[in-house]
Amino acid sequence: MVEAAALHGPISSVDELDHGLLGHASPPEVRDALRGASVEETARHGKYLFVRLDGRGWLVLHFGMTGGLVHLEADHPRPEYTRLLLAMDDGDRVAFTDVRKLGRIDLTDDIGSFVERRRLGPDALDADETTFVDALSGRRGSVKPALMNQRILAGVGNIYADEICFQSRLDPRTRIQRLDRRDLRSLRRVTQRVLGIAIERKANLHRLPRTWLLARRDAGEACPRRDGRILRVKVGGRSTYLCPSCQVPR
DNA sequence: AGTACCACCTGACGGC
DNA sequence: TGCCGTCAGGTGGTAC
Numbered sequence A: 001m002v003e004a005a006a007l008h009g010p011i012s013s014v015d016e017l018d019h020g021l022l023g024h025a026s027p028p029e030v031r032d033a034l035r036g037a038s039v040e041e042t043a044r045h046g047k048y049l050f051v052r053l054d055g056r057g058w059l060v061l062h063f064g065m066t067g068g069l070v071h072l073e074a075d076h077p078r079p080e081y082t083r084l085l086l087a088m089d090d091g092d093r094v095a096f097t098d099v100r101k102l103g104r105i106d107l108t109d110d111i112g113s114f115v116e117r118r119r120l121g122p123d124a125l126d127a128d129e130t131t132f133v134d135a136l137s138g139r140r141g142s143v144k145p146a147l148m149n150q151r152i153l154a155g156v157g158n159i160y161a162d163e164i165c166f167q168s169r170l171d172p173r174t175r176i177q178r179l180d181r182r183d184l185r186s187l188r189r190v191t192q193r194v195l196g197i198a199i200e201r202k203a204n205l206h207r208l209p210r211t212w213l214l215a216r217r218d219a220g221e222a223c224p225r226r227d228g229r230i231l232r233v234k235v236g237g238r239s240t241y242l243c244p245s246c247q248v249p250r
Numbered sequence B: 001a002g003t004a005c006c007a008c009c010t011g012a013c014g015g016c
Numbered sequence C: 001t002g003c004c005g006t007c008a009g010g011t012g013g014t015a016c
Helices: A002-006 A027-034 A111-117 A129-136 A143-148 A158-167 A181-200
Strands: A011-017 A039-045 A048-053 A058-062 A067-072 A082-088 A093-098 A104-108 A231-235 A238-242
Touching: A011 A027, A027 A058, A027 A104, A039 A111, A048 A111, A058 A067, A058 A111, A104 A111, A129 A181, A143 A158, A143 A238, A158 A181, A158 A238
Parallel strands: none
Antiparallel strands: A011 A082, A039 A048, A048 A058, A058 A104, A067 A093, A082 A093, A231 A238
C-alpha cells in the first residue's frame, strides 16, 4: 500500500500531524524528514512498519489497535481520525488513521538500532526454528504472556496469542517449562500459520476461517471444534478466551 | 525474570 | 433518553 501510494511521487507536504502519537522524534523532525522525500522501500519487524525516505532514514509506524493507512485519490475527503496526512506530488494523499491513538509515529536512522533500543525480540513470522525455540526455551512464565511479550518474540498480539494457543490445543496458562523442544517447534508452525493466514485475509476477523477461535471469541460461545463452551479468564492481566475442553494444561 | 498494576485513548455496550 | 461504569487493545512505566 505504501509502495503503491509512493509510486505517485515524492511527498509534497505534511498536512496533519498529531503530536500525541510521536515517539522520540519532534514534530519539526518528522515534518522535515517527510517533506520532499521519496519512499524507496518498506520493511517490517513485529508490529512496526518502516518506510524508507530517501537519504533521511526511516519513518516508523505502529498501528496500535485501531491504526491503519488509507490511500486517498485526489479530492477524496480526509478520513475521520486522521493523525498523519501526507500529500503526494500528484495530488493523491496518504492518511494514517487511528481512533484510539495507541499508534506511534517515529523516525530512525537504522532499523537494527531501533529494534535494539526497543529491545524487540526476533520477528515471530520470520523466525526460523532455532531462533523461535531459543527465544522461548528457558522461560519461566506461561505460554500466552511469552508469546505476547515483544521482547521475546515481536509481532503477536492478544487475540492472535489466544488463537495460537487454541490451535496448539494448549491452555494459555501452561508453563513454558512444561513444553519440550518438539512442542516449541510445533508452536512455531502454528504461530506462523496463524499470522500468515491473518495477513493474507488482511486481518479482517470476519474473513478468518470459521474453525478458528477468533470467529467465536466470546464467553459462552460454542467452541468451533467440539461441544465445549468458550471461557473468559485473565492471563497476564489480559482478557483471554479458551476452550477448556480442548485446550489442555500440561 | 516474571508479575501486577496504572496510564494513555475513545467508541461500544450494558445497566439502571 | 441519557448517564455511568466497564471493556477492548499495545506499549511503557513503576513497584514488588
